[in-house]
Amino acid sequence: MRPALRVRGISGRWLAIFGVSLGALLIRFLVPAPVGQADNRDGPRLMCGLGLGPVTGHHPRFFRFSYFEYVSKPECAGRVPYPSSELVPLVLGRLLTPVLGLSGTLNLIAVAVVLCVLASVAIASLAVGLRISLWAQVLVAAACWLIIADSAFFDVFGGPFSEPAALVGLMLVAAGLVYLGRGWRLTVYGLILAGSGGFLAILSKEQYLVLAAPICITLVLAGASRGSWRGLRRFRTQEAGAAVVVALVLAVLAGAYTVWDSVSSYGQRLHHIQAVDMLFTDIVTKRAAAPAQLRALGLPVSWARYAGHYYWDTTSVRQSPLYSRYTGKLTDGNITHYLLTHPGSILRVGQSAAVAAQQFRITTLGDYPVSAGHRKGAYESRVVVLTWLMHQLPPGLGLWGLIPLWLVMAAVAIAALAWGRARAWHRDGAVVVLCMIGCAMVAFIPPAFYAGISTTRHMVGMNLATSLAFVLAAGLAASMIQQALSRGRSHPASSGTVSATVAAVSPGPRR
Secondary structure, rough: OOHHHHHHHHHHHHHHHHHHHHHHHHHHOOOOOOOOOOOOOOOHHHHHHOOOEEEEOOOOOOOOOOOOOOEEOOHHHOOOOOOOOOHHHHHHHHHHHHHHHOOEEEEHHHHHHHHHHHHHHHHHHHHHHOOHHHHHHHHHHHHHHHHOOOOHHHHHHHOOOOHHHHHHHHHHHHHHHHOOOOOOOHHHHHHHHHHHHHHHOOHHHHHHHHHHHHHHHHHHHHOOOOOOOOOOHHHHHHHHHHHHHHHHHHHHHHHHHHHHHHHHHHHHHHHHHHHHHHHHHHHHOOOHHHHHHHHHHHHHHHHHHOOOOOOOOOOHHHHHHHHHHHHHHHHHHHHHHHHHHHHHHHHHHHHHHHHHOOOOOOOOOOOOHHOOOOOOOOOOOOHHHHHHHHHHHOOOOHHHHHHHHHHHHHHHHHHHHHHOOHHHHHHHHHHHHHHHHHHHHHHHHHHHHHHOOOOOHHHHHHHHHHHHHHEEEHHHHHHHHHHHHHHHOOOOOEEEEEEEOOHHHOOOOOO
């Protein structure tokens, strides 16, 4: 069947899954009251750059309640917007606010609606793009819906943060990858999805710039991998060229953001604060061990008193009279040097971060607006299937569960690639699994080793990528097991029957 006919044939199925997903997400968001996530003091760097501040009605601005209505604030005039791909849904939400009859210059309810639409596009495109039966597509769509609708991820849709762009972007990347290398029209559609998703995810904030590596590499390889994975001629096709262009654009954008982050006063200050948090909440954590650690870091031994205290704490190293003298040591470079020269610390810090990630969702920020009538700081649990499952694991598992999971899923994906000639969707699913594992691994590094605080919240990208990889890896494993069992029943061993022998060694039909 030609690609154009195939696209027309699946359009009705795509619309059905998209409509059901979007309707369910909107109900999950708005009924019985809209939910978001309270500002943890990070919101102003994004929203004030747009000249906007929340209407709080004299209630606590931070931590307790979510606020959807934003209006112009004189104190924000002249502020330069924080560079983030989240500005795209914010601008769309600003245009949509009066259309939906919502109050304020910008209402985050409109922004959340935009994000729900993008998430539903990703769910429908991923499910329908996999060349599997209808019931299997519905199962994949339902699993993806339960992931993004989980309170661990969904609540930020209505918050003033950059994370929503990263989460929706990862879903769009996963959806777009299954169309690459399948003819020109499908490849273009896949690149639109994966390219826009890569833009949203990579440029959402400096923490996610590292996603450029796995996403760009996968785009280049998947765009040229029609049929055999060997040989250089597959890179000379029109589809391969288009994939390379999209990957280069994303790489250039990531590079430009990295340059800005390294030279801007805002970026330098942010990294300095994060370095202090990391040094004194993840490395120098106990007074007994602090002197030796501080010497290795080139810092005063007298700073042992600040062990376990973050930058904004009432007892903080920034209060030391020696602080200005040693600011050159409070850097990511010094942290990297210490970790590489003390490998045991890598495991200790990584394990602590993985345990924090295993908590999956935060409950320290309120999810409801004042009008909902809930107590201060109340958080919602409308959809917590994935969170509940995570909490059934041993609480201190951390890296001892995460790394084996990544390795097992990667092994399943590699095995599926080897079986790609038997079932075409094995190749598509395996590409997504490997890309999401790569995204999860690199997304783990910045919050684990360079952020210091709010680790659970900063691990949402890693957790989402791992969850998406798990859904498809489980499907691949089930499919390969079923296929192996079917071949065993269809071709029983027979030493005396030539036809049985021929059937047993013949490759299966292509689908």
